[in-house]
Structures are given as structure tokens and as C-alpha cells.
Amino acid sequence: MADQYISIRNLKFLLFEHFNLTDINRLENFKDYDQESFEMALAAAKEIGDQHLFPHYQIMDKEKAYFKDGEVITHEKLIEGINAIAEGGWIGAAFPYDDGGQQMPLGLLTACQFIFHSANANISCYPFLTQGAANLIRTFGSDDLKNSYLEKMMSGEWQGTMALTEPQAGSSLSDLTSSATPTDQGHYLIEGQKIYISGGDYKDVDNVVHLLLARIKGAPAGTKGISLFVVPKHRNVNGEYISNDVTTAGIYGKMGQKGYVAAHLMLGEKEDCHGYLVGEPNNGLRYMFQMMNEARIATGLVAAGNTSAAYYAALQYANERPQGRKPGQKGTTDPVLIIEHADVRRMLLYQKAVMEGSIALLLYCSNLGDLEMYGEGAEKARAHQLFELLTPIAKSYPSEAGTHAVSYAMQCLGGAGYTDDFPVEQYYRDIRINSIYEGTTTIHGLDLLGRKVMMHGGTAFKFLIEEIQVTAKKAADHPALASNTSDLIAVAKSLHEVTIHLGKLASTESPEVFLSDATLYLDYFSLLVISWQLLGQAITASAALKNDSSETDQAFYESKLITADYFFEYELPKSRALHKRLISENRITLNLKNHHLQ
Amino acid sequence: MKLLVCISKTPDTTAKIAFTNGDTEFNEEGVQFIMNPYDEWYALVRALELKEAAGGSVTIINVGTSANDAVIRKGLAIGADDAVRIDADPKSSYFVAKQIAAYAADKEFDVVLTGKETIDFNGSEVGGMIAEALDMPFISYATHLEMDGNVAKITRDIEGGAEVAEVSTPFTLSASKGLAEQRIPNMKGIMMSKRKPLNVVAPVEISDPSKVVGYTLPDAKESVKLVDPENMTELVRLLHEEAKVI
């Protein structure tokens, strides 16, 4: 097992030196959050990570969750970890004081959850789901629902889920068919099945509360006829909890995340599954978007956490493993440590850049979330649009590039990386799902190009370009960053041109042509955004280097400059190939016939 | 029950240890400090449990400068009701014990708890000296404590076994592993901690009879020798000739 899974130094750099996130306490809602509260929260999260999460990461994979005699059995350390997070008050940490929360800024919560996910996402994902589900009830539910569910969920006694997917409705939620029949007693009778429901059932928890999408009998087809329901596993009848006719048909055998169950649920087989409507009928998908957006950021965060932990495992190995000699060295000399080899360094730098670019973007987005929720006027509106625009990137880039980064971590370990003597093969299996759930990368590409960059007449995109220009302006004080800065501006300009070009295709050719390479567009966009995030950090580090700092700090700041430089030299140029493809008129994927792929 | 828990700070276990001032002082520059684990995990948590069972209050006390406030806040976040910091450089165990005793003398604490030692200087002295100065019984190395009214039954570690002692309040004890289970501060505690009182009081005049003459670091560890698993003869030779263990 590696010793380290996260760099607290890097988190503090981002929170305090770079983004200055403590500044959020200028907003009334966050006035209690000073630097000391930030530091104490981080320290408490790290203690939970060190003691209750990280030590159990590998064992939860080796002794995976299983289904037996109708029950889902999870590793004993799972509930211990969930309890540690719940007792720490993390499930409702961002909720208002009046709802039993601590009004924690999302910027800080994201930093702390990054610690949890890096330590062991096979545990930390459960309370995260409960947080999102509870937040839906809190925001849109009736007082009755709030009184019945919130306390038990926030204490971690009850698990929350998001139950959307059905066998015929995965990426396309408009096709879901689970039904809800009104009764004259206020509740609905739910029927249908849900698949792949994370945290959907396990024995060690008293109740599971599904936030479930279904269609009220007679509702319109498509997304406009979807409603949101609370469907508990056990329902309260005069103070006693009885089965609510939600049956677990089994859990899925999966490539990774073997401690984090995904269940197949049958609802209303005995026509006795009660569902309680949340908010207004037919508004379910709109409500659910609150949880989906939270989950998208969380998915990026889980991926970034996996990348972080795998990186530190690879780094430790590279610092300990002697092998081979440098080109030009005699075979009779002692072997060098593999960290000396240029290509191992390249792979390590890739991982470091992906992880540091991703977590920076996720913290940036979380801060936008705080501003959109509690800010005012133009700042609020701008934050809202930027947050919407960047969400597909914050979800997809850490997932896609993170998978590649963890593959590089494995490569750094050579054969040892492929064996289960080291945790990297598990990180590799665990991270892969993040590009699939919470909307596949394809779906996020479509969302970005088809909706987000075009929305409000392209203002969100304009805001982003302005933000990039602000960063470029700051870079002007740092001559060493001049070349990277002009590359960034050039790529921003090219991306803008491509966006206009593609936008025209929607009318001159067809929507299908317009969106056919949306995933590549997402890649292009991501390269720009991550470069921007890394350049910003390099500017802060470059400024810090002008002051007196300790040897360790100096090395840290230098590493920021090198990481940005690496990304601009090795990754950003890939945007040129993407550019070429995106303006090409060769419609290969649209013109071929299915039989050409036989 | 009125409980006083003495807490001190100690370098994080990853800190690089160096000395200054002619090797008579620990060099604190760049060192990250934490609360001494024996104070935090055992003394403080057991005190909180006693308060939760019988009511009363838990005060934490520290002798140190404002640099210690973060450590003190953590104690408040874990659950102490209020804190006192005696604003002075904690020069020696004698000085610290005398300061705490001077503060506690007229406050009628039922139990004063300390950790069995700090994990930096490992003196194990402060608890005993406080007890002496306050004229209280002292029980060291407590691993278990049950209260029945004002009588405490305390199990303490002794060489090769355990001793069970009974003592009535007021008394002082030093806490060992086992006395309680660590609590990690929760978010509510963290946010509340800033609203709890941290009273800074001036030190009393004390003439300290002891003085540190010098510190030295242990010898550097010898480097590791890797032996090819095929080459058992070499391993045996090294164990015999160099390590001299066989």
C-alpha cells in the first residue's frame, strides 16, 4: 500500500493562495467561515481519510460486496466509514443552519470531499449520494417529507439514492416507463424496475430512500411527463417500519468499485410500493437536475481523487525502484531509480497535470456554485452561466484523462502495476466507471456543444473567454510565462472560430452533422480549460517565488511552473489535430453504413 | 462534575527535528504542530464522557503563546466547554505544572486530567507536579476509569500487568491508551468552537530551578543493504560478520 493519497499542501495552495476561497465569507451566508474554520475542516476530513477510509481501500475490493438470500452484504468497514463521515456532520454540511447544516461553502466541501474520495471512494460515495438525495427533499419536498426523512438521512442512518436508469432508459431518460398511480390516500403506487442503482441496498443500513423518477399515469410522453418521488425501502405505518415492496433482484458484478454496490430494484411487484410525490407533478426531471449536477461535479471529484491516489502510489514506486541506466551510461554502473528516466518523468508529469488541473477546475466550479446560490446581481448571473458551461468539462475531463493518467501510473510500476500486490490496478478498474455514469462522455459532449455554448446567445462562452483574458493579463507580469500565455490566447481564439463554424452547420447541413463530433469538441474545450487552470496556478506560484520562501515551498512553486509548462508543451498542441478534424468536411462517421463496421 | 484537561502541542510526527540556541532549544521553524495525542484522544475524550454521563463542565488549559490557539480550538471543537491559555513560553514541566496549579488552585476542579506524557519531550512529569502543587492524589498511566459518585475506580498500567486503585475527588490522573477512544471533531463542533470562550490569562511569577543543558539527536540509521534472494550465503555472512546477530 502506498503511504500517501493526497497532497494537502496542494489543496491549501489552491484554497488559500490561488483561489482565495476564504473570501467567500464576504457573503452573509458564509460569514462564519474564516481561514481557521477552513483549516480545521480540512484537518478533520484528513483524519477521517487517514483512519476510516484509506486503510480499507484494498480490502473492500478483495472482499467485495455480494448478494445472498435476498440481502446485500458489504464489507464491515463500509458502515464504519459511513458513520465516521456522517458523525462528522459532512452529509448536511452545506445545508442551512436552520435545516441542521453548517452552511459550509461548496468550495470548502469539495476540497474535503476530494480528501475522502482520494482516500477511498468505495466508502465516500455512499454518504455523498445521501447528501444529494436529502438535498432534493430539503429543496423541493413538503414539510411532511422533510420531517420524515431529513434527520435520519443526515445522520447516516438511512441511505439515499438517485433512481433514474431503467433497462430501456439510460442515456435517454425521456424513455423511462416506471409508473405512479395516484391513490386517494395521498401517496402513489409505484411500479417498474430500476437498474444500476448505486447504494441501492445493503444490509448494514436501516433504510434506503430512493429519489426516483416515474411517470404519473396519463402524464405526457417524453421528459415533460416525469415526476420525482420519494420511495423508501421501508415505510412508516403508525411508527412501525414495514416493507415497501421494493425488492432487490441482485447487485451487478462489476469491473471496479467492488465495495460500492449497484443494485437492480423491482418496484411494486405486489402492488404495494408507496411513492411520495416531491414538488409538483411532471417537474421531476427539473428537480432531479439539482442532484444530477451535484453528482456530475462529484463524479469528476471521484475521478480526480483516484488519479491523485494512483499518482502518489506511482511516485513512491518511482522513487524506490532501481532499474536500468540512462542512455549513455555504462552497463557496469549502478542502476538508477526509474524516476530518473525521461519517459517515466513524462508519465508522472501527465498524472500530476491531470490531477492538479482537474481539482483546480472542480474547486473553481464549486466556488461558482456558491456564488450562483448566494451571490447577488451580475456576479450571481455570471457564476450561474459559467458553472453550467463548465460542468460537462468538470465531469468528463477528470474521468477521461484520469483513466489515462491511472493507466500511466500502472505503466510506471511496470509488471508490479498489473499485479494486486499494489493498489494501482484497482485504481485503474475503479476510475473507469466515471466516464459512463452521470451521463456518458458523449452525452456531455452533446450537452456542451448542443446546448451550453449556444445558450443565452453564447454569453456563457463569452464569459469564459473574458476569464481567460483576465488570467492572460495577470501573466503579463511574469515574462517566463509569455509563450504559454500567447498559446492559450491563440487556442481560445481557434476554439471560438470552430464553435462558430460548427454552429453554422446546424442550419447549413443538419443538427446531426453539427453534433457528430461533439465529443472531440469537448476534448478541445477541455484542453483549453485545463491549460487555463494550470497557467493560473503557475502565475500564483511565480509570484510566490519572488518572495522569500523555504526550500520545500520553493520546490513546490517551481513544480507548478513545470507542470503548466509540461501541459502547454505536451497536451495543448493536441488541440491542433482536433481543430483540423472539427473543420473538416469529410463526414466519415455519418456516411458509412452499419455493415462497414462488420 | 468540574473537569480540567491539560493539553499541550507537539510536533506532527512527520516534522524534521532540529535544535537552536547552542542545542538547548527545539527549533520550531516550519514545524507543524498537533495536539498531544495522549491529551486529545484519552484525557479530553474521557473527560467529555464523564461530563456527558454526570453533567458538569470540561475546561481545557494550555500554557503557551497565541501560536497554540489552533490546537486549543481543536479541543473546543471536540467538545470542551471553554479554554484557558496561560500566555507564556512553556519552558519546562515544572514551569507548566506550577502555572496550571496556580490557575486551578481556587477553581475547585473535581478531576484534573493530563496525558501520560507529551510525545515530544516524553517527560511524564506535569501531572504529578500539578497534583503535588494542588495537594491532590495522583494516579498515573490510567487505562480505565469508572466513577461512582465522587469515587473513581481507576485501572493503571504497571510492569507486566494492571493495578486497580480507588480514589475520591478531587484528584489528578494521567491518561494512557485505552482510557477512551479518539473523537474526530465534527463540523458542528468546529463551527461552535469559535463561539466558545478562550480566556487568555497572564502567567504568575515562578522561579524555575531546572534548565536544559543540551539536546542531541540519535545516531543516523545505517543504510539498508539489499541482498539478492538467490544469495543466501551472503545474507548469512552479513548477519554473522556485520550485524553480529548470528
Ligand SMILES: Cc1cc2nc3c(=O)[nH]c(=O)nc-3n(C[C@H](O)[C@H](O)[C@H](O)COP(=O)(O)OP(=O)(O)OC[C@H]3O[C@@H](n4cnc5c(N)ncnc54)[C@H](O)[C@@H]3O)c2cc1C
Ligand atoms: C456502476 C454503475 C452505477 C450506476 N449508478 C446509477 C445510479 O445510481 N442511478 C442511476 O439512475 N443510474 C446509475 N447508473 C446508470 C448510468 O447512469 C447509465 O449506465 C448511463 O447513463 C448510460 O446509460 P446506459 O447504460 O443505458 O447506456 P446507453 O445509453 O445505452 O449508451 C450506450 C452507448 O451509446 C451512447 N449513446 C447513447 N445515446 C446516445 C446519443 N443520443 N447520441 C450519441 N451516443 C449515444 C452512449 O454514450 C454509450 O456510449 C449506473 C451505472 C453503472 C454502470
